[in-house]
Amino acid sequence: MYSEYNNTTIQQYNNTMMKNDIVIKKYSNFRGLIALTRATIITSLRNPTSLFFNFFFPFIFIVIFGILGQGDIKYSVALRNDSLKEGILYEVIKEIDVIDLIELTDEEIDDQLKKGQISTAITIKKVEDIGLSQNQVMERFELEIDSSLASPEYASTISTILNKVVQDINNPTISDEMKLVVVDETYVEGRKYEQIDFILPGQLAFALFSNAIFGLSFSFFSMRKNLIIKRIFATPISKWSIVGAEVIGRLIISVLQTLLIVVLGHYMFGFYLAYGVITVIQILALAIVGSIVFLGFGFLVSCISKTEDSISPIANLVLMPQLFLSGAFFSIDFFPKFLQPIANNLPMTFLNNSFKMIAFEGVSFNEVLFPELLGLLVWGIVVYIGVVKTFKWE
């Protein structure tokens, strides 16, 4: 029925065109764009390899680390003998669920640090008070952290937790004493830092990068090589819609990945979301921003690869070092000094850090996040200049 009806309309339309050379029905790119986007998504979701790398691979890590990091694990932190055992800093550290404060002799501490049997020792010292007003003074403390290089991964986790605690005590009290109470309350409620809070953002950034670089470069390359793009050129759709569909399709997959990983991480392993649904929305927005930058790498790889076989090594060369260097598994603070500036400026690091800030520090899209976003933007500009220079349709 449909086909008969449409044959006649097309025939009429053609006749009109023949007589007047005027198109009466304007061709809509939008419909074709939607169709191609759908094709991109279906293709990706039906391909076992891309399904594995986009969804299951990062999830396996999250499950492993999630199980490892579930509640039962406590990090032993040695409290040195000359340390204060009172004051806000001591109380807060003592309250942290995953940290178990132990007391040993100084020799024992040094020995166990060397052997990596404990990864961190701390000393809390009192330094000069600050006068807030005539009657009020604020106590100030110093926290000394000795980390064991024999157990860097635990030391890094503990250091991150401790630094976070210090940051949280410091931040709001600079001018307004009332805010100190707020901080206090936060700790009474007991925000829990778990392994999942460190692992999930890194794995999410990796999953997004993987989808962008592998998914896009293979799909775009094979569309070019198998002349799918050429065949689409023979239809009236504008050629940029082909690129548009590829980008929109990948971004939709990125959103699906993010939702799946964050929601499962939250409900299965207690991934901390500072402001609940709002934080999820912020993470999604950030995932889209990050993915747009990462898609540039995908286009670049697909354009500089001469054969299909060279895509995978090139993409891996970009992706794999970042998996380890972006702080997805170990904190960058424990990398060798010469590696740190590199690690700190990788696109995946910027996204990983941003996710962490948003998810468990509750940072919003503001000046705190700005340096990370700027880093991503710079990478985006650089990589898209490369794309424009190497782009080819056939």
Add this chain to the structure above:
Amino acid sequence: MKSIIQVKDLVKKYPDVLAVNKISFDVYENEIFGLLGPNGAGKTTTLEIMETLKPMTSGDVTVKGMSIKKHSQKIKEIIGVQLQSAGYFTELNLREIINIFADLYNVKIDALTLLDKVQLKDRARAKVTQLSGGQRQRFSIATTLVHSPDIIFLDEPSTGLDPQARHKLWELIEQIRNDGTTIVITTHFMDEAEYLCDRVAIIDEGKILDIAPPCELIDKLLANGFKKPRPKKEANLEDVFLSMTGKGLRE
């Protein structure tokens, strides 16, 4: 005969080779027009320029009165293009791909009806990679028919097919012509051109050597005193092959 495509002084220069050297010809409405020539003669280049896929160096091509220099998009809406070795979305089945092409052409069609026309209705859920050579070519032709175009271009559609599949394809092409479509086809199989084409242009080294109906070209050659080295028999080996193996499709 009313002409539907006019090619005038068409030239295509690549950096190192002159692929099309100032050729002119007309394609008439509702005919099957063949471009014949050895590999590298310029057939595909000429075809791709007519299909708006390649820019020309000089000259002009008009399709239904519209110059491809100005109206390539409008022309794309009334032509169907089958490429020599086009691929299709590997993870999508035939029906889904047809629906995508329908959206790309802004038309609404029943994919199964169209697949039925090329005898692939029972393969609607298959992927292109699961099709035989002949099925793939018929599917490729189906994608050109999605928007009921006035003209379809077929680039060496029978290359690599066995005799049964070839005959099936020829029947399909004739049927499409009988539905009112003009067909431009390239081939280097002379029996295919002789069987299908109303008129053929013989191209070599970017130039047209002659344009006429196949039988006229044969008569012309015979009139010049040409004789085959061996007397022609009433049947050839292909007839033997088909009579022994049958005309049914093997796929």
